[in-house]
Amino acid sequence: MKRNYKIGLVMKSLQADFFQVMKEGAIQYAAPLPFLDLVCVGTATQTEVMEQIDLMYSLIDRQVDAIVLVPIDSKALVQPVVEAARKGIPVINIDIRLDARLLEQAGVEVAFVGPDNFTAAYGVGKLLSKKLQVRDEVAIIEGLAVADNAQQRKKGFLRAIEEKGLQLVASEPADWETSKAAEVFQTLWTRHPDLKAVYCSNDAMALGVLGQMQQKGRYLPVVGFDNDAVMKEFLSTGKLVATVDIFSSQMAVRGIEFALDVLEGRAENRGEHSTAYSIIAC
Incomplete structure (x- = not known):
């Protein structure tokens, strides 16, 4: 390396299993690298948009060399990303895609490092659809509506549902949270007692749904998404049909590596860089 670098990793909901794994993987990667000072920060919950914006501006004020960002809100986090770019701090967008139109309007390019959420959700959704009959009633428990990955996962589920000829009777957000998913599902199951299956946009929400069951x-x-460790028991007993592992720790490492490549002049901060996913079935 040409010199030492300080890189910020901005996450969300550090209480969630997915981001605990991401943080630990990033720390393990950085630990043996003497040239890398990794600063890991994140919000307490999945919905603290203003808190995450404040974390971004704090890192900008600290004059980090680059930032790797998992945005809670695909639109609201664009402005601090633009501010970072204007101060010469590259931002690498991972996991949840920032709003492309707003970035283009601001004249800022950022690389996206992450999985194809639509294709992954479609794949896991097809596994669930195979267990159902035409016209069976189903529901989707969505993630946070302002997050691009929530939108893409819903679209993937919808394609699987439509191809099978199932009847979608409810599609409601639970903002990635277990407790909210439990409340949402309790209400919609009472409203739709003939429900035959549930498509959940992450495992934390699937946990809330399964708790109600x-x-x-x-x-x-x-079905769920993320392959959280807590879901292994449900997979082994068949209560969870399938989930998707998008390898959060590896994604964070790839984002950090890409940031280093940009800082060293080996790559330009642009384009889409796909990361792996794997469907885990019971």
Whole structure:
């Protein structure tokens, strides 16, 4: 390396298993590298947009060399990204894509490093659809509506649902949170007692849905997303049909590596750089 670098990794919901794994993987990667000072920060929950914006401006004020960002809100986080770019701090966007139109309007390019959420959700959704009959009633538990990955996962599920000829009777956001998913699902299951399956946009929400099923002593087929460790038991018993591993720690490392490549002049901060995913079935 030409010199030492300080890189900020901005995440969300550090209480969530997915981001705990991401943080630990990034720290392990950086630990043996004497030229890299990695600063890991994140919000407490999945919805603290203003808090995440403040974290971005704090890193800008600290004059870090680059930032690797998982945005909570694909639009709201564009402005601090633009401010960073104007101060010569490259931002590498990982996991949840920033709003391309707003970036273009600001004249700022950033690389995106992450999975194809649409294709992954479509794939796991097809596994669930195979267990159902035409016209069966199904529901989607969505992530945070302002996040691009939530939108892409919903679209992937919808394609699988439409191809099978299923009847979507509810599609409601639970903002990635277990407790909110439990509340949302309790209400919609009461409203739609003939429901046959549930497509969940992450495992944390699937956990809330399965908790409600456990209370009733009646399980419907469910799929999730993220391959959180807590879901292994549900996969092993077949209560969770499938989930998707998008390898959060590896994604963070790839983002950091890309930031170093940009700083060293080996890459330009632009383009889409796909990361791996794997469908894990029971």
